[in-house]
Amino acid sequence: MELSKAPTNQDKQIAAAAYNKFSQLPGAQHIATDFALSHLSRLLFDIQPKRVLEMGAGIGTITHLLIHHPVAIGKIVSTENNQFCLQALKENIGKSTDQWTLVPDLPAVLELGFTYDLIIIDGILDDARGYAVFQNGVVCFVEGIRKEIRDALINHLASRPLTCQFTSYIRPPKLRFSKKRLFGLIPKLKYQTKKGCHIARIAN
Template structure:
């Protein structure tokens, strides 16, 4: 099964689960998978695992991923035990401050709120990539203050929400925010590609609105 089919399978699975109104979009799951593949990312931190949609998608798609997550909500903590097939592969903490010092990640996914977001700086290496699911403008602003040289690009879809999900089929499928805290040459080229892709997709959206 291709990675695209795996993400679509996960989206369909979580679309039928209680709490589905807050799951990641179909396109956001594809963005996460694409970034893991393009940059060969292995050490993943998800800030706000929710009911487990992104985590389940990643763990079902990649065998070599080491996954850490935070979550404090009681409903979500109970839900992930049932929802995530490979829950035993996840190191789970209540918040970022609980993660031990000298712990580093090459991919940080922000999929929820955390008052200690500034803690991510100590967990980053020069190769770390951050993906913020959805809009979350306040978190983008916060990260730009934490990382002054950051490069930020939107990752937008060019299609509407699929009928199988909990979101309106009249709305464009959500994506996310790509953050390069310490951009190297490859990251800069990737950033420019995403900026151009976003420009073209916005034109397509406008033409089809």
């Protein structure tokens, strides 16, 4: 599925607000990139989802963007069960509300019994029962690379039989300094990896 257009300045501002806030917080090494966040913002404007499922809330960068996005999403359900992240979510997002529900895993998502317009995958999808939430018409947004997860989802859906054709948006390569040091002193230059995001609408 293709976005209607490239992320606008508004999308970039929304992404930067979330990224700049969360990149300063403990545990920030695993947060979504500002590139992926700006594409997610554009997707939200494009599809105006009423209910969103977020798999892998981490420390809450995407959660924060979803809660505060101008499209005013009615219901957001996030999964997380890592103890460090649960404490971070308490501090960074707060308690569950009518709009936002935090659950530990996919079986708990299924117990809620909702359907979703958009499913965001920024964590693991390690419980086959969780595939039940991927229904015809649902839009999937995958952050990062996660090729194995995308391939497993595509293969699973093919057996139902449904299709899930991802459009990949890949961050342009950029030179940056690596954490590694040459001779223990000089920072090494390296290209950023092929990270980005991948978007598909499930169809039959």
